[in-house]
Amino acid sequence: MKSLRVAAAGFALLLTYFAGAAAAQEFPFGSHRQSYADDVLKPKGKQKALDQKVAAFYAEWKAAYLRPGCGAGQYFIKADTFSGATVVSEGQGYGMLVLALMAGEEPDAQAIFDGLYRYYLAHPSKVDPNLMAWAQDADCHDIMGGDSATDGDLDAAYALLLAHKQWGSDGALNYLAGAKRVMTAMMASNVVSRTNLTNLGDWVTLGKSKYSFASRSSDWMPGHFRAFAKKGSKDWKDVLAATRKTAARLQTTYAPGTGLLPDFVVDTDATAKPAPKGFLEGETDGSYGYNACRDPWRFGVDAALSGDKTSTKIARKISAWARKKTGNRPGKLRDGYALDGSPLVEYQSMAFVAPFSVAAMVDPDAQKWLDALWTSMVETPAEGYYPDSIRLLSMIAVSRNWLTP
Template structure:
């Protein structure tokens, strides 16, 4: 919701009084803005990327402009007030009755922290998203968020957490502390520590050091799922930023995921590098999940969850330059570049690990994350440029998932991503 300044007009006012009032208004606006001043405004490119990371040929100014323009479209479609004063939520409308999901709340917090300086409401939105999250605690660990609510803000579909939302929320709180400090109404640093401790207690398998599916996973009640993990939750850049912070030995967590990525790519996708939505048997011989393991017939394929993997792996490689991350991300990029003949229109919505298309159509959910991986692909400059042009020229899909992944990917490729 946008607030417009009030206008005052009267033919009886003198020009001098008008100038006094205008000066007072400007002073008040500047004071309000300074209260929300950010350390790293959008477009400042504070975050250094690795020297080998590719840039789009369109140029930095054009990339910033395209990302900002799409942000305003995204915000107008998906950011809305919550059910209590001072709350905000990201409208997901997933089709299973969930109007809001913790994944979307985490995405919204990431976006708000990175758009600070471009949007004067960024901190207000961030704080509102956080307030909403705190009003919806998981029934298992109240320091994590219940993963789904209906349009009336009632928790539905169990009251458990989902690991991806938890991780993005923790990371975003660290970004907020970096952007605005923690001396205001919300102590972002303390809140991040609280969530990180909860993630370590409820979302990290103590044996494998891999993230689980959510805080509902218990031993021995959930033997089917206890040694399972979702590839789209492998947020290598988050784990890297968590090192030295509360909760866990995050360096072990990072290494465990990189080792599993190498195992899965070499053993099950040697020609493609693709990862499946879900991986099971992680304590022994990891393998792709069977059909309908948790969500869908393609749980063991590169499908609607794993579509985020090129983004998650790609942004860690693009910033850190870590060899293991770069090898994993560029391997996927080289394959899809060859598979499509360098034409983004030939991307399809899902693949088997061997590279056979699952659906006959393209979708932004799959296309946008490939652009992040393309920045790590030394031979992929033309491919990156074609992906970027296609992404920028595509109108909003009116689908929360596709539009949000598009915006997050644009933040990465335009070099507006931040690390705490």
Template sequence: MKMKFKVLLLSGLCLSLLPVGAAMAAGEAKPFPQHTTYTAGTIKPSNVTQTTMDNAVKSKWTTWKTNYLKPAGTGKYYVKYNSAGETVSEAHGYGMLLAVMMAGADVSAQTYFDGLYRYFREHPSAINANLMAWKQNSSFQNIEGEDSATDGDMDIAYSLLLAHRQWGSAGAINYLAEAKKVINAIMQSDVNQTRWTLRLGDWATSGNWGSATRPSDFMLNHMKAFKAATGDAKWDNVTNQTYAIINSIFANNSSTTGLMPDFVIYQNNAFVPAPANFLESGNDGSYYYNSCRTPWRIATDYLISGDNRALNQLNKLNSWIKTKTSNNANNIMDGYTLSGTTVGGYNSGAFYAPFGVSAMTSSANQSWLNSIWTKTAGSASEGYYEDSIKLFSMLVMSSNWWTY
């Protein structure tokens, strides 16, 4: 393996040679801002400077951590996701990802990250102890079942990989070893290895639950990192099947919109939108409060890797939403059927911000992207879920997302 080195100079004297990314006094190997170079031909907002975008992300992070990142006893942190002081593993994964990505801009980032890690380890799933129990109350007790949710598990694993790149694994926590434990547990318990689909969680192993999957869990960039870190080629099966499901739903159920449903089931030898009230609401087969994240999750893999297997779906999605809203981001509503009928009535940041990420795929969307950036950066706080999705979308839009 070829190794690059940094030369440290003081008063003209060479003090040491360190591998790039080795632990240094400042601590971060990949400090914010990253200014990642995305796939050729993609775009970012052009109506503001890079510095303005970086500062907007830092401002949103400061507000986010003030509102939602809370102590959970000595040396531990959790993410307060509602007014009752409860949390879920989804929120925990968000907190860990944000902490590692904001390192360099926030001197306490590793303290937050390690505290979140310790909380995660104190709340294992009863089914697979390397996954996280999905929900706790304000007393940090597991509630509503001690089992996992796939999205939280995946973000926690991915954040640990980034922590290895950010701080190295020679400190108090071996981030890489811990990441591999979670990744292997996801493959064991969160993946249906008959169909190579992501389960809803480690509990969803039989009946309709066993064949169901959730497009907001389609973190393709994560899956590729999981394979790179572990060498487990089974992740290729999951990645390939995930892209196949996206394109099957697009071809058969949303060819005029490119929208993904909240849940997908396997029925009559095909993957189809779930029926109403399958798990959460009457909109389980529509583009609703789960799948609103798909323009961010799916487009990010194209921006980072150039994998164009969902590009036709993303292009249709972009053209449809611009037409639907008359190119006005204020007209984006919180819910649509897959054919494009509006089912929501609120202009939620959880819905408009991710469309900024999908808009980055083509220069044809430049003015649309600019308007979504401006709206998102200038938006007031709404709540944990909306504010988290806005911050992640701004990280990507400002070219500050990076990968293992």
């Protein structure tokens, strides 16, 4: 770890050469200047102790997954994925979020953020070059089609708005202009005008495949859409409304006892429903799997910061089911469920455990559950790029260190 810190410090000097002197952050980690909605829960313990636990896990995450390389002034997040990709746009989005949120705790946050963004810019999608090609190999070459995946660009745009909030946009990289460029591209290439829901990526051609009116529930990020409507096009208000309406309807129709959402949703132009088995990725495409496991975080963080009633209801329903299902024991959670709550496997990871902590913040009966989830997040050893990134972002949210642009 010491050698990595030395290398990172040296690389930060190189980035300073490219970007100029770093600006002081306006909302440093641990300052808690961002307000949360009334009556939002947080884990028991002193705030300083909570922040220290987040900072400690950030240091682990950084040592394990943050890498310089692929080009002058670039950083990437090393993603150990089943697909064989070394880097994915999802990971770049996570990394950009983390660095914008950990500024202050991380002394080189702006330099590293700029390096992640430079990598993002260096790998444009072959379909819409204002978005990122979703996967690269160990030699930094685009692979698997060279097109986009919606979630990575959504997180990158939100992170760029946070960077503008933290450091302004008068330096070598104009974060606000970059965010607006990505938001405009996503509205054109990732939002289906007939439904106002996100598609699976810029590779989907409307009306020419079975994927034309399909969406991932994990791409439904109401907090992002709320920010995009304020900082970009007002059309994002329609995306926000459609997202909440569709999620609530799916809960009522297909998961009345659990509130769980499926990985993939089809027929969004008519009556949205869970995807059939084998629709895109496998047998669990219509179940609560490795995509949808992020939903409690996405809806929960919006509910916690905006106080939105619909997001709160959606997150609270999932949280109430989870704590009753497990008797407030996170160790009983499993990596995947049918929408009726039947477990699909007999193992677990933080990819599924951690997001429930964010939803628990807006569940008034969940203090014991939230405390148990926090302990689990703090005490579980590192597991890998995907669960660890989701865990870190969830810990940032529940420790009240999330930010809105």
